[in-house]
Amino acid sequence: MTAQVEGGLAELVPDRDRPRGRTLLIDGAPQSHVDLDDPSHLDFAYQRRLGHIADLVAPPGKPVQALHLGGGAFTLARYVAATRPRSTQQIVEIDAPLVRFVRTELPLESTWRIRVRGGDAREGLGKLPDGWADLIIADVFSGARTPAHLTSTEFAAEVRRVLRPGGFYAANLADGPPLAYVKAQIATVGTVFPELCLTADPAVLRGRRFGNAVLLASDRELPVAELTRRAATDPHQGRVEHGRALADFTGGAAPVTDADARPSPAPPPSVFE
Numbered sequence: 047m048t049a050q051v052e053g054g055l056a057e058l059v060p061d062r063d064r065p066r067g068r069t070l071l072i073d074g075a076p077q078s079h080v081d082l083d084d085p086s087h088l089d090f091a092y093q094r095r096l097g098h099i100a101d102l103v104a105p106p107g108k109p110v111q112a113l114h115l116g117g118g119a120f121t122l123a124r125y126v127a128a129t130r131p132r133s134t135q136q137i138v139e140i141d142a143p144l145v146r147f148v149r150t151e152l153p154l155e156s157t158w159r160i161r162v163r164g165g166d167a168r169e170g171l172g173k174l175p176d177g178w179a180d181l182i183i184a185d186v187f188s189g190a191r192t193p194a195h196l197t198s199t200e201f202a203a204e205v206r207r208v209l210r211p212g213g214f215y216a217a218n219l220a221d222g223p224p225l226a227y228v229k230a231q232i233a234t235v236g237t238v239f240p241e242l243c244l245t246a247d248p249a250v251l252r253g254r255r256f257g258n259a260v261l262l263a264s265d266r267e268l269p270v271a272e273l274t275r276r277a278a279t280d281p282h283q284g285r286v287e288h289g290r291a292l293a294d295f296t297g298g299a300a301p302v303t304d305a306d307a308r309p310s311p312a313p314p315p316s317v318f319e
Contacts (some may be wrong), residue, residue, distance in 0.1 A: 047151050051144040054190065058151055061089075062210065068152060072144075075190055078119035080152050085124035091282035092258035095245050096183055096216055097125050099262055099278045102269045103181045103214045109133040113179045113208065115167035115196070118143075119148050120160070126181075127158040136163045138170030140188075163200035168195055168204065171257045174203045177210045184217040192220070194307040197231060201304075202238040206265070213265045215239065220310055222256030227310050229299035231261060239263035243270055243288040244295070245277050251285055251295070256313050 047058040056074030061067025066082040067089070069114040091210035100122065104110050109132040114123050117139030126133050135158075139145050142164050154160055163170050167186045182205055186196055195201065205215050217235070221227040238243055244251075246259035261267060269285070270288045277284035287295050302308075 049143060049149060050108045053144065054143040056144055056147050061279060068119075070148070070152075073131045077187075078121045080119045081125040082119055083084040085128040088121065088125060091247065091280065091284070092218055092260055093121055093125075094280060094282075095260040095277065096122055096218065097183070098273060099214055099260070100126050100181060100183075101129065102272060104130075107131070109160075109180060110180040111135070111210075112181040112183070113171070113174065114138070115171065115182065116183065116208065117145060117148070117162065118155060119152055120162075122185070123160050124154070124158075127155065127160060133159060135160045136170075138165060138167050140166050142163065167193075168201055171201075171204050171208060172303075174208045176207055179208050180210055180238065182209060182213070182215045184215070187220070188309075190220070190313050192310040194309045195304065197227075197234065197310065198302050198304045198307045199234050199237050202235050202263075202305055206238050212266045213264065217261045217263075219259045219261055220257070220313060221250075221259065222311065222314065223253035225251075225253055226299070228259050228261075229296045230302050232296045233299040234301040235261060235263045236296075240265060241268050242292060243268050243273065244292060245273060245284050245286045246280060248285045253286065298317055 049056045058070045064081050068080050081087040087099045109130055112126050112135045114137045117137045121228040123135050123137055219228050219231055225260045241264045243262050247257055249255050250257035274286040279288050
């Protein structure tokens with residue numbers, strides 16, 4: 047199953063271990079994994095970390111209002127729908143051919159309260175009212191890079207406007223040594239949110255390889271101990287940085303504004319081999 051989308055050639059690859067599991071590739075790069083029989087299954091390590099955050103944003107099973115900036119195969123929206131029935135969700139995805147491909151080949155359940163909006167993530171965010179979301183997940187990539195206008199303090203301020211008090215903002219960040227982009231994003235989001243933590247593979251945090259890190263922000267105390275426990279027991283073990291350790295990791299990096307924003311770094315070709 048293939049289709050030409052704005053990001054390149056989209057392909058769905060069957061999962062050997064799961065009869066209805068599929069991995070979405072775009073130009074050969076893995077983007078998402080979906081199990082149509084079990085939408086609560088998260089295969090990719092960074093998506094499991096985002097799933098932990100979705101688990102902890104509210105008491106187990108409680109419906110939430112979630113905004114997903116970037117659609118992919120709608121993996122996290124499916125997860126929230128499965129684990130928190132009656133949740134209301136919106137997905138903003140700019141790649142219309144990709145949305146059509148995913149809707150056709152990986153259809154959403156008709157009972158799920160998920161609305162998919164076409165368009166730019168920041169523009170879609172700007173259309174939502176103050177305090178609409180309990181959870182905002184940013185997982186936006188164009189050509190394997192996060193667009194510059196989604197990396198600034200002005201963007202982070204819009205995120206906080208749309209979040210309810212006590213809500214969670216989670217961003218998937220991709221970077222490699224010397225992790226200048228991740229450190230700048232911590233500083234940027236930290237100008238808007240008082241509470242932050244970062245979770246990733248220890249090798250990524252040590253600057254040994256390119257990979258994903260998930261930044262979590264809120265205006266309330268974060269469930270750091272539980273996130274740390276989950277990261278430590280994950281099949282792909284992760285580490286959580288918070289407080290003084292996170293400040294030391296950030297090392298005085300400067301916040302990014304719209305005036306000086308740049309896209310996230312391009313991954314080396316070896317990442318997808």
